[in-house]
Amino acid sequence: MMFRISDTVKHLIILNVLFYVASFTFKTTFHDLFAFHFPANDLFKPWQYVTYMFMHSTQSLGHIASNMFGLWMFGTTVEELLGSRQKFLFVYFSAGIGAALVSTGVDYLQFLPTYNELINSGVTVDEIKTFLETGSTRTRANVTVSQIELNKFSEQYYKTAVGASGALYGIMVAFAMLRPHAKIGLLLLPIMIEARVLILLTLAADFFFGVFRMPGDNIGRFAHLGGALFGFIILWFWKKNQFKRWN
Secondary structure, X not given: OOOOOOHHHHXXXXXXXXHHHHHHHHHHHHHHHHOEEOOOOOOOOOOHHHHHHHOOOOOOHHHHXXXXXXXXXXXXXXXXXXXXXXXXXXXXXXXXXXXXXXXXXHHHHHHHHHHHHHHHOOOOHHHHHHHHHHOOOOOOHHHHXXXXXXXXXXXXXXXXXXXXXXXXXXXXXXXHHHOXXXXXXXXXXXXXXXXXXXXXXXXHHHHHHHHOOOOOOOOOHHHHHHHHHHHHHHHXXXXXXXXXXXX
16 A cells, blocks of 8 residues: 555646746746745735645755655555545645644744834834845834844745645644554664654654754744644544544
8 A cells, every 4th residue: 555656646746846847947936936925025925825835945855855755655545545536635735725824823923023013113114124125224123123133033024935744744644543553664763653653753843843943943843733733623523524434
């Protein structure tokens, strides 16, 4: 079962590869259009809630390789257990969109305090926008807020997200709920671990490193957790209200 691949999973992998190749060809233009941008940024477009799932970092082949490996590893089995392509795709895209929504919420929690502090101290919206777009210090922004805060504020504004990992986490959680006792081999260790244990440990690690972020860690930890959350909610609802038999 593990080495088979459904048409749905195969087509998703092909789409991801095509987007990856296009990212090299069209570079900044493609990234600006289809990567997920912070909603306060003028580059944000509504369709990015979907298209970012097919975008991957061109700085490292490992990013797309690991996501596509995970999709291949879990996707076909989940689709078979759900019983239809439509249900599988619903989980996949809902988890991906949910990952972006949760990540956006966390980002705004970090963005808004500085924004409100600037507004409350008399800095105008136009001055804030000028600073964010040009980096100009000829505004009162650098007077009322520390430079460290301004740097973080600016980084949040220009933050982008790419990758299928949020959608993949939804599929991984679905796998763990459908086959909780399935044994999965770890690549670097000669041991087998139950799916439910592996997923819980993975989520715990993402939560820890999301809260206590290490320098240089640019992984979307809360996007992972958001995708997992949406996958769990959907599978829990279906289990309670639709499925008559679970293996």
